[in-house]
Amino acid sequence: MPELRKDPVLGRWVIVSTERGKRPSDFPARPKTHDPKLCPFCPGSEHLTPPEVFAVRPDNSKPNSPGWTLRVISNKYPALKIEGELNREGEGMFDKMNGIGAHEVIIETPHHHLDLADLSVHEIEMVIDAYCLRITDLRKDMRFRYVMLFKNQGEAAGASLEHAHSQLIATPIIPKRVLEEMKGSKLYYDYKERCVFCDIIHQELSQGVRVVAQNEEMVAIEPFAARFPFETWILPKCHLTHFDRAKDKEYAAFASILKEILLKFRVALNDPPFNYIIHTGPLVEGHEKEYHWHVELFPKLTRIAGFEWGTGFYINPTPPEAAADFLNEIDIDAVANVENARV
Amino acid sequence: MPELRKDPVLGRWVIVSTERGKRPSDFPARPKTHDPKLCPFCPGSEHLTPPEVFAVRPDNSKPNSPGWTLRVISNKYPALKIEGELNREGEGMFDKMNGIGAHEVIIETPHHHLDLADLSVHEIEMVIDAYCLRITDLRKDMRFRYVMLFKNQGEAAGASLEHAHSQLIATPIIPKRVLEEMKGSKLYYDYKERCVFCDIIHQELSQGVRVVAQNEEMVAIEPFAARFPFETWILPKCHLTHFDRAKDKEYAAFASILKEILLKFRVALNDPPFNYIIHTGPLVEGHEKEYHWHVELFPKLTRIAGFEWGTGFYINPTPPEAAADFLNEIDIDAVANVENARV
Numbered sequence: 001m002p003e004l005r006k007d008p009v010l011g012r013w014v015i016v017s018t019e020r021g022k023r024p025s026d027f028p029a030r031p032k033t034h035d036p037k038l039c040p041f042c043p044g045s046e047h048l049t050p051p052e053v054f055a056v057r058p059d060n061s062k063p064n065s066p067g068w069t070l071r072v073i074s075n076k077y078p079a080l081k082i083e084g085e086l087n088r089e090g091e092g093m094f095d096k097m098n099g100i101g102a103h104e105v106i107i108e109t110p111h112h113h114l115d116l117a118d119l120s121v122h123e124i125e126m127v128i129d130a131y132c133l134r135i136t137d138l139r140k141d142m143r144f145r146y147v148m149l150f151k152n153q154g155e156a157a158g159a160s161l162e163h164a165h166s167q168l169i170a171t172p173i174i175p176k177r178v179l180e181e182m183k184g185s186k187l188y189y190d191y192k193e194r195c196v197f198c199d200i201i202h203q204e205l206s207q208g209v210r211v212v213a214q215n216e217e218m219v220a221i222e223p224f225a226a227r228f229p230f231e232t233w234i235l236p237k238c239h240l241t242h243f244d245r246a247k248d249k250e251y252a253a254f255a256s257i258l259k260e261i262l263l264k265f266r267v268a269l270n271d272p273p274f275n276y277i278i279h280t281g282p283l284v285e286g287h288e289k290e291y292h293w294h295v296e297l298f299p300k301l302t303r304i305a306g307f308e309w310g311t312g313f314y315i316n317p318t319p320p321e322a323a324a325d326f327l328n329e330i331d332i333d334a335v336a337n338v339e340n341a342r343v
Numbered sequence: 344m345p346e347l348r349k350d351p352v353l354g355r356w357v358i359v360s361t362e363r364g365k366r367p368s369d370f371p372a373r374p375k376t377h378d379p380k381l382c383p384f385c386p387g388s389e390h391l392t393p394p395e396v397f398a399v400r401p402d403n404s405k406p407n408s409p410g411w412t413l414r415v416i417s418n419k420y421p422a423l424k425i426e427g428e429l430n431r432e433g434e435g436m437f438d439k440m441n442g443i444g445a446h447e448v449i450i451e452t453p454h455h456h457l458d459l460a461d462l463s464v465h466e467i468e469m470v471i472d473a474y475c476l477r478i479t480d481l482r483k484d485m486r487f488r489y490v491m492l493f494k495n496q497g498e499a500a501g502a503s504l505e506h507a508h509s510q511l512i513a514t515p516i517i518p519k520r521v522l523e524e525m526k527g528s529k530l531y532y533d534y535k536e537r538c539v540f541c542d543i544i545h546q547e548l549s550q551g552v553r554v555v556a557q558n559e560e561m562v563a564i565e566p567f568a569a570r571f572p573f574e575t576w577i578l579p580k581c582h583l584t585h586f587d588r589a590k591d592k593e594y595a596a597f598a599s600i601l602k603e604i605l606l607k608f609r610v611a612l613n614d615p616p617f618n619y620i621i622h623t624g625p626l627v628e629g630h631e632k633e634y635h636w637h638v639e640l641f642p643k644l645t646r647i648a649g650f651e652w653g654t655g656f657y658i659n660p661t662p663p664e665a666a667a668d669f670l671n672e673i674d675i676d677a678v679a680n681v682e683n684a685r686v
Contacts, residue, residue, distance in 0.1 A: 092546045
């Protein structure tokens, strides 16, 4: 059973994998062999993965067989396990609990060589729908307090398989960064009686210098205090705390703007590895006035990792206004050409 | 002038380099050419660096000429600039100030091919003395509130030059992570009337399962809630808030245990890239009862970076007890042999 352990100074919880503990010889991770015939996420390899918890099967094919266009499975090597009790306990001054949780993989397409950015807006919407369906299902498990959805693309961004996929982790604790966001946005709300994210959107749309895309429902910006070059946030224009409670037209708009940003990354930054994380309210009620769901994306371009990890102090070599200029200069036709060349 | 910008939700300050803004074509950083003849940190290349602010010159040679055994210079490409006023101001709802600060480089040895771990304990002590002297000097500048000392070794850990060096950044703000540590340790002190770090040391020494080295003054542990495989903390056994106010015998003990840990990393983990950061109290007074200086080291072994960056939620694949076992199994003779083979 993995363990959740709390840092006694910072109150930060860490998942410690006690079972599949890595030995020194397991580092650095060897480059993976990318033979599509051996890919467990490809159609025909369904027996190589845990049974599916959800799938889109337009041909009504049987579960765990080919025919799907999207498939959700439990992670074969989960960071947290679904069975068991939390059993919160002390070890002297330290706090720990069983590593109970869900760890799922959303396989975004059956096609091994397509990235999320290559999918149609409608197909990306299906991925987003799957995210929502899984949150809705996991909300029923009263042990969980947060569901985190994220995507790592490219080995340098932490992806261990190249076949396009996202991940979901449901946890019995609210991650520290989420708590900090809730606290910061509540502080602002208590003072201003307005949502800090709504105010950010308002100022960014008036100033215009950091906006990189928008449609009727959503806006994408390079945030004022961006930590990383080309860090990009996508926010719904309309105030809403929980990602899984948005309207259909917002999901469609989100799919469209996500594709646009990923294509701009591809052209401007030569198909970079990247991460995105969906920031949404905790499963428990509260924070409805002050918190505003959004997505944070960052291409992995720099290596100054350990220092930032260790200090929380970031040095960003590209001003967000300059990053916005670069992204806004991207020729849509060039994007389409690159896309056509790949598909 | 670089800018310090504050995230309006999290209150986190970021250094944004507005002058040497990196364009998309600057990423990814090209692998550096490591020709020692072109190394600006080698003796004979003193003219390639900004003038030295401190040096150890046993032969009484002139400043900015060869003959030194340790040299401190301003960073040629500083993240923060020493001249100017803070000029804290708003930009609508956002906060920023001029990027005033010091950014220095401590060149640890004149020998291009030696790492810090290859130096003698006495030579490492000279490096630590230089850290202290620079803090003492920067304490006089009333604009600064924190001095952060850190070392990146290896390109994957963010080092842009291979010649052994550490860095120092003095900032007009206290970094968020430091504030959180102060807050967490004060919370513990208010409840227990004891220093949380003193209690950690006491429990670790009694339990013994996570201790990896100790001498009379210092102890090295794998922390209970380690974020990274082989994350290691070095702490003084005697309570003290500020690194630069330790006793000579503590610096000697620190130099000795630092060398021991770095050699163990080298043998156990095949000479990994690593970072260390000296965690010390802010320049302003206060926190003397509850905060305890220490050093956090982490070899760079895993790549799951973006997710952790974005969420503050860590998954550690190696339990700290297992990491301690591996490090404690290291044969000191094997270490000495590797060392002899290199020097």
